Amino acid sequence: MSPTLDVRNLQHSVELSAAPEAIYDALLDARQHAAFTGFDAEIDAREGGAFSTCEGRNRGYTLVLVPGRRIVQAWTHRDWPEHHYSIATFDLAPMGRGTRLTFTQVGVPAEAYAWLDEGWRTTYWGPLARYLAMRRRG
Template sequence: MSQQIQSTFTISRLLAASPSRVFQAFSSFDEKKQWFSGPADWVQTEAALDFRPGGSETNIGGPDEAHQSEFYAHYYDIVPNERIVYTYEMHHEGKKLSVSLATFEFEPEGEGTRLTLTEHGVFFDGHEDPALREEGTRWLFDGLAAYVERVRA
């Protein structure tokens, strides 16, 4: 019998860039490729971004062909510089790990942006620990922060 675990986490981070700058890092295909990736040994084999309500995103890669991770997203709601809502599936080595609903909120705070992600995930058959997903997402936030603070619009 298959098993599932449901998990919700929230990450909030103050970034030293305007909401429009941070939003651009999500909405521009070229920019998102700069920070939304794996570790140093990661090779991206496929990527696409159709950033609009009803659009989708694909990001596939890994250290080698035998160890590929697959991210498939579908965008539901986008309010420029304010909110992004999408669902996504994660697969690894051909196994579906999870399906998640992710909501990003961009709020001005001082001269920066308070970026808040709330994610609710359903994790299947013990293929992934939800705590590892949160850890990986925090790592992506680190990359986003470094990118928007280093590369000004």
């Protein structure tokens, strides 16, 4: 019998000054993803498609796509126990002239929670906001 893995759930809410479709595209387009994170990405942007981001540190499969509204992925990290996946959900809702992105990641190994929580903020949300602002200015 294998020991039970202690897991936690992570949730962030971010306001971004771009349309939901622009954020959806930036998250799923490998070229744009690499542009805002600064790390290579390979993304098959279809339900069932595989992805690898941050130069292979993160990988998984896209489970659900609702264009411009929702992305659900089975997500793992190279330092996590073998065969352990969390479920990452990106919900996009129009808010005034921008978007509220609500991000939830269920099943994060407890020992990874602190660095992953910070990593989403510093590698994704901040850089994504700057990338979208730069694109808007042209």
